[in-house]
Amino acid sequence: MSETIITQTWPTPPHAGTIRKPGPGDLNVLAAIENQCFSIDRISRSGLRRFLTRSRQDPWGVRFLAVEHGACVCGYILLLLRRNSLIARIYSIAVMPEHRRTGMARTLLAGAESVAVESGRNRIRLEVREDNAAAIRLYTSIGYQTFGRIEPYYEDRTAAIRMEKPL
Template sequence: MSAAPSRNSAAGRIRRGSLADIEAVLALEALFPSDRMSRRSVRRFLSVPTAQVLIAENADAAVVGNLVWLRRKGSRAARIYSVVVAPTARGQRWGERLVLAMETAASAAGCERASLEVRADNAAARALYAKLGYREVQTLPGYYDDGSDGLRLLKPLLRV
């Protein structure tokens, strides 16, 4: 998988994660109500060529969000596996910046589309994805560990 672009601004940056980010990613994962990644999963995603972890850092270099995306070898599809933004950093476009950085990296890696699953009751995430051009293509009854319904979303990606 190609390297993610580093998107820097006065408000912080998006960079590719490394094994040094395990604790920060796990702290963000603890914010999920269910379906949290384990330490082993995070370590694997930070190490394998078919996954990429993007890290959002604020201007003080504090980790305020992350996104994990996957691509099967030989596939032209990218799958957003997880997006988390710290509550203190919400409303600052970190989720949007993470998704856009993923789309750029996925397009550069030859992906033609991106997909993801989102909780049906997560109105904020659904609004963000709709704003970015993702469309709901499937309802997933009882998809999450706690029995909540999910939605599968899809977006065609522009080739870089």
């Protein structure tokens, strides 16, 4: 059975969901989210399975969080916690199109930031496509700042903006 680990309680957007740790039974829905949300640089089904396994066996290396609305898993975030590093890294975040603009991503990011703080990290970083205005606006709205750029970075050679937030 799935375990609820964090309940969204802060006073922002309506129906922003509940966060829980996904299990092996969530692989299909996570793969569907990945396919719907990304056209390139997708995490393969076997990659998602590996992250799920690692998240359960070595929770301080990888943390996989899903956000639910009712009985529906509508998004996920993958957080990497390298040993001997004070910096957590968001590896991927995605929310199903029909659940966007309802605060789901903010909920996922708040959950990931809580995990990073609990694990002793003092900064959190991510890379985002330079042309992903929605995501850049999201990160900026909650305190992430640009500190670098890598070109090329993605499969189609688009540059990545590197962003960081102190925790």
